[in-house]
Amino acid sequence: MKKFFTGNFGVFIVSVASFLPVFFWIFQEPISIRFATTFSVFRSFGQVFGLIGMSMFAVVLFLSARLKIFDKYFDGLGRAYDLHHFLGGLAFSFILFHPLFLALAYFSMAPPLALSFLFYPSTFAINYGRIGFLIMAILLILTFYYKTSIKYQNWKLSHKLLGAAFFFGGLHSLFITSDISTNVVLRWYILILSALGLAAYIYRTLLYPFSVKRYLYKVSTIRKIGNDVIEITMLPLESKMKYKIGQFIFVSFKSDVVGKESHPFSLISSPDDNFIRIAAKSSGDYTKNLTNLSIGDLAEVEGAFGVFSPEKSKNKNQIWIAGGIGITPFLSAARGLDWKNFSVDLYYSFKEESDGVYLKELQNISNQVGNLKVVPWISQDKGKINFYEIKKLDSKIKDKSIFICGPSTMIESLKKDFINGGVSKKNIFSEEFSM
Ligand SMILES: Cc1cc2nc3c(=O)[nH]c(=O)nc-3n(C[C@H](O)[C@H](O)[C@H](O)COP(=O)(O)OP(=O)(O)OC[C@H]3O[C@@H](n4cnc5c(N)ncnc54)[C@H](O)[C@@H]3O)c2cc1C
Known part of the structure; x- marks a missing residue:
């Protein structure tokens, strides 16, 4: 139960927040009237899809706040x-079907009405909706279909512009003559949810330099380890950021040669270290x-x-x-854990011998703490690490907690096999x- 209220509570709340307007909508007018004619059936679907789409869009913006x-x-x-990401795609689908169902409603009366509904200049309220829809459609098509080929920063920029689509969509839903304008509860609900979404967007995107708490650090050492890993140590210039084992930060270096983008790193x-x-x-x-970073470069750190x-699981x-x-x-866990209660087998998988850049250090920690066994897994020799090979080495797998970090494909296949x-x-x- 406790886990539900930690892990799943957020999922529950955002789902309710997205679909609650339908509840208000149902009680606004008898269902028999809502679905009396072909026109009203399509119109009702259009309304419901629009309501869910806008609420979900607000929730999606809220979720981007990185709180x-x-x-x-x-x-x-x-x-x-x-x-x-998931709700973003879903919100777009709901919003896409909103004008389509309304167009079908008009089509059921007379086909030319559908065309004029979709394309003819109309009231401000409708035009706001059209502008918002167009911005959203262009940006989302770009982000979904070209995510693998466009640069991350361009993808991020296109995401930022979605705030404009939301703004116009919000104006549309608040000014259009509809259930929102006649049902006070629904109106306030949409207003509050939109305000939350917009506030989150302003906090994270428009006012980022002023609104988001960051810690100022200075690069103190840079060490190249192995062929392609670089280790960067930073010292606090003001207050020290508190963090726990296994956490990550978003760091942005104030360096023209590296670029000021903010990226996540574990x-x-x-946590006891000063750096x-x-x-x-x-x-x-x-x-x-x-x-290309230099000693002394400044870093803005957000987190943790x-x-x-490993402390998350009761099973040690x-x-x-x-x-x-x-x-x-x-x-960080190997260095910072209170090893008294733990007994851990660490399978460290890497492609070839030279890629095991932290193997020696982990073996040293293992010698000191005693309860940590390090098993190097060189995939070039042994093949990809998998559940069956681990099971051959450890018959008590079922009684243990499993922690996995690595490429998503590895995580997915290991998870599947462990569960099976x-x-x-x-x-x-x-x-x-x-x-
Ligand atoms: C929670 C977390 C912890 C991580 N810890 C480490 C770590 O300890 N060591 C390490 O080497 N890597 C870590 N990464 C991955 C690291 O953030 C990416 O490799 C890096 O941002 C890639 O940037 P790039 O421009 O070099 O590569 P690109 O080729 O541009 O990006 C590769 C992929 O990385 C992701 N990515 C790129 N930029 C960002 C960004 N600004 N924010 C979020 N994701 C981005 C995107 O999914 C992108 O498709 C971590 C990522 C996450 C989410």
Whole structure:
């Protein structure tokens, strides 16, 4: 029950918030009248889809606020972002069907009416809706269909512009003559929800430099480890950011050569350290550029976020599985955990011997703490790490909690096999390195 109110409470609230307007709509007018004629059936669907679409859109904007409380109510910021993406697509579908159903309603009376409804200049309220719809359609088509080929920063910019679509959609829903204008409760509900969505958007996007709390750090050491990993240590210039084992930050370096974008990285330092440290694998333009950082460069750090901690599970007999750079949250755990109660097997999987950049250090920690067993997994020799191989080495898998961090494909296939192999879903915890 407690887990429901932490992990799933947020999902429950955003679902209710998105669909509640239908409840108000149902009681506004008898259903028999709502569905009396072909025209009214299509019009009703159009209204309901519009109401849900706009409420969900407000919820989607709210979810983009990247608030720390999301960790608690969505079981991690990553999950809040997953929900944000999922509901974003769904909101768009509802909004898309809103004018289509209304057009069908007019079509059922006389086909030319449908065309003039869709394309003829009309009242301000309708035109606001058209503008909002067009902005949303163009941006979402770009973001959904070209997500893999457009640069992350352009994708992010197109996302930011969605606020304008919401603004026009909001004007449309508040000024149009409809159930919203006649039902006071519905009107206030939509107003409050829209205000929340807009406030979140203003907080995160328009007023970001002033509204979002960030900590100022200074790069103190830069260390290249292995072929493509760079370790960056930063010292606080003002107050020190508090964080827990396994958490991550968004960091933006004040450096013209690297770029000021903000990117997420897990902390590999221990919460007791005076400094913070990250390890970044070069995987794209930004991370490749990190080698150009200089000692003394300033960094703005937002966080810390995330709930991916071995302390999260009551079961202290654990298996940790790291794929490549997915080792980072486990490094902070290995360094900062109170090892008295834990017994952990860490499977550290990497492609070839030179990629196991933290193996030695982990083996040293293992020698000190005693309760940590490190199992290197060189996939070039042994193939990809999988449930069946782990089971051969460990017959007590079912009694353990499993923590996985690495590429999404690895997480998904391991999770599936562990569940099929009898491990309870609630004992599997994972962290994906993408949002
Ligand atoms: C919770 C979390 C923790 C992470 N921890 C680490 C870590 O400890 N070490 C490490 O090397 N990597 C980590 N990453 C991944 C790291 O953030 C990305 O590799 C990096 O942002 C890629 O940027 P790029 O421009 O070099 O690559 P690109 O090729 O531009 O991006 C590759 C992918 O990374 C994601 N990405 C890019 N930019 C951002 C951004 N600004 N914000 C969010 N996602 C973005 C996108 O999904 C993109 O498709 C973490 C990611 C997350 C979500």
